[in-house]
Amino acid sequence: MNEIINNLTRDNHLQKLLRSFENAIDILIVSPFISNSFDFFPFEKLKKIKRLTIITTLKPKDLDQYSKVPFFKQLFKFCNNSNIELNLLIENSLHGKVYISKYENGASEAIITSANFTNNGLRLNNEWGTKISNQEKITELENGILSKVILEPLKEKDIDHFLELIAKNPKKETNNSPTDLDLSKQIDLKANPFLVEKNINYWLKPIGVSGDIIPWDRVFDEIDSDLHFSKLRPKGVKKNDILICYAVGHSNILSIYKVKSEVKYTGNENDRWPYYVTGENLTPFYGQNWNSQNITITNQKNEVIKQGKFNVTPSGKNSFGSLMRGADKLRLTPEFGEYMIEKIAKIDNEIKTTANNGYK
Structure with missing residues (x-):
């Protein structure tokens, strides 16, 4: 009692x-x-x-x-x-x-x-x-x-x-x-700030379509969201994987999500995006302010390639070509995934600290 x-x-x-x-x-x-x-x-x-x-x-x-x-x-x-x-x-x-x-x-x-x-x-x-x-x-x-x-x-x-x-x-x-x-x-950020498990996959995932791109004033601060894939079941995506989501069109990174469910199906064969997972939003404060950060999949890829420390994709081609041709996801190297998590987490924490300063 x-x-x-x-x-x-x-x-x-x-x-x-x-x-x-x-x-x-x-x-x-x-x-x-x-x-x-x-x-x-x-x-x-x-x-x-x-x-x-x-x-x-x-x-x-x-x-x-x-x-x-x-x-x-x-x-x-x-x-x-x-x-x-x-x-x-x-x-x-x-x-x-x-x-x-x-x-x-x-x-x-x-x-x-x-x-x-x-x-x-x-x-x-x-x-x-x-x-x-x-x-x-x-x-x-x-x-x-x-x-x-x-x-x-x-x-x-x-x-x-x-x-x-x-x-x-x-x-x-x-x-x-x-x-x-x-x-x-x-105070330093933890080496693994979001407790990401070992042996998971990191994915780059587009949101929106070329004919209906994400507007600049939309925010991505929901605690969890259903993240949809195409008519083909998203092979390889599993619970605890990381989805780095970006906007189709202007390529800005919107937020980072952890997969919290198995792959689900809407049951409607007419849906354009019938497969989906529920994702926990790890960076909701960044998601409120993504439009002022100028962090795109392109400038982040170029930054990493210029450093020459690790590859962006497992193939080593370091190309996002399949995404440009309409793919609904692209697997990333763990090194690039961790690199992006650290960068976005720092920004998220700075925004969160400023937003909550003086909040009693």
Whole structure:
């Protein structure tokens, strides 16, 4: 049975978290805002904890950076002294608040709430949440949260570097632009930001037709979409493959998708594009802004060929001729696929960070 949590009595979010965390060996804290005081939460009462993961934001030009980084440093010190593995992750589109506790017997529980990991959020603000203990749902929840983190975990040396940058960039006196500090630019993208599996295929896939090209103002920010192929079943396309989609006509890359379904058939033999897969949009923020990026299949191919590091297509011909003649897909080399993912993921993250800066 689910339990409702609020701050209307002394048995508030703080007390619920203490009871949940007390005997946990593995704790996940997901909170955009974190207290500027390390002492607000009695970490020393967590006697069994072996691993602590915190996911939060570190938004550019935000004064929140000045309070979070010292907190991170204190947290590393505590975890080092207590022999606790600390995973510190940044996700700048984060808005939800989730607290997950895992125990030695394999059980777990999660608190999903409006309350940030701050003194006011856990004790004083009008906040409501619920506690669940369904293991399958908690695993699904955790995996979904972690899959959206595409930046490398912060190490203690990163925090020390941030402290140096903060010392060199003190807060400004003006309220209009109190800081130009952007620590998130110092964090590298993960080597495999979208958790792409091994032994999958990378495909270049056209969207639109020559007589009906994609308009410049159309956006591709749906979380998932049905991506259609011709009357021939798309041979070789399977779950978890990557589809790099581009617009017929002007050849701009629209977004990158991961195949989330088996190949389906509409059942209508009169359909021009009867076969399709459901694709998870890995880069929806880029998909909102593809028309301002000038990233086309042609200029990206030419860029790679000029570098001479790897081929674009498995045949080594590095030609998109079959697509120009109406093919509904073209297999790419893993190297070119990974190259495109890294490039588009970086742009997607920059747009996402800017779009969500200041979002409370």
